Amino acid sequence: MSDFVPPVDPSPPAPPAPVEPRRAAPPAPVARAAAAAAPRLAAEAQAASRSPYAGLATRALAFATDAIVVNVVGWVVAGIVTLGLSLLDVPAGVEDTLLALGALGGVLWSSGYFVFFWSTTGQTPGNRLLRIRVLDARTGSPPRARRALLRLIVLPLSAVPLCAGFLLILVDGRRRALHDRIARTVVADVADEPEPVRSDVAPRRAGRSP
Numbered sequence: 001m002s003d004f005v006p007p008v009d010p011s012p013p014a015p016p017a018p019v020e021p022r023r024a025a026p027p028a029p030v031a032r033a034a035a036a037a038a039p040r041l042a043a044e045a046q047a048a049s050r051s052p053y054a055g056l057a058t059r060a061l062a063f064a065t066d067a068i069v070v071n072v073v074g075w076v077v078a079g080i081v082t083l084g085l086s087l088l089d090v091p092a093g094v095e096d097t098l099l100a101l102g103a104l105g106g107v108l109w110s111s112g113y114f115v116f117f118w119s120t121t122g123q124t125p126g127n128r129l130l131r132i133r134v135l136d137a138r139t140g141s142p143p144r145a146r147r148a149l150l151r152l153i154v155l156p157l158s159a160v161p162l163c164a165g166f167l168l169i170l171v172d173g174r175r176r177a178l179h180d181r182i183a184r185t186v187v188a189d190v191a192d193e194p195e196p197v198r199s200d201v202a203p204r205r206a207g208r209s210p
Contacts, residue, residue, distance in 0.1 A: 053175040054132040054187040056166065065126030070110045076108075078102060111152060118148035131191040137174070137184045151183035 054062075081102055085095060117124040122133040122142035134142045134151070141192025143151065158178040165178030174186050 051175070052188055054130075054189045055175060056169045058130050058132060058167070058189070059177075059187055062124070062126035062130040062132055065129055066124045067113070069125055073104055074109060078106075111149075114152050114161050115145060115148045118151065119143060119145040131189065131193075133188050133190050135186050136190050137176075137186045138181075143183070143185055145181055147185065150186055151179055154179045154182045157182070 077197045085098065090098070100112070114124060117127070118134045119142060122135055127133060134143065134148075135141060136147065142148075158168075168181070169177050172181075175184060178187060
């Protein structure tokens, strides 16, 4: 039996060659243009969402709220008057006259409701709830009574035909409907304005419990 032992190579095996990472291909011109335009488009969208003027849906909800207030008050007053007439022996001619006066009173009540609030604070109860305000387009303050009355008179024109006058809100730069254009008014979004602080409330003193 032979005592021959094969020689062992003392050098370790060579490490594998490092794999060079693949470089990402440069973006295509279209991708680069889109990446450059994205911040500008996002800024424009954000600016549009912060428009200082109220949109169509907000104005519709505010008007619906005011219509509910006007109608509820009118129904309550009409119910009281009807109940009073039923308890009294009123001639038919007088009753018809009272009904005509009641209808006229209803028109004056609804008209005075809008004209009063528009010309004083620019906000009806519905406008205040939705945080919008009717303003003179030139001065930025609530419109005078005559302009508020004009706005109310021409408001039905925005509903004819097929509410086309109201659809102008969607394309007008200041979101004006047809009656806003005629009366030279705008409806501002005042959601970011702070709530008014009553001046007749005395400030609390420090360290004093309420």
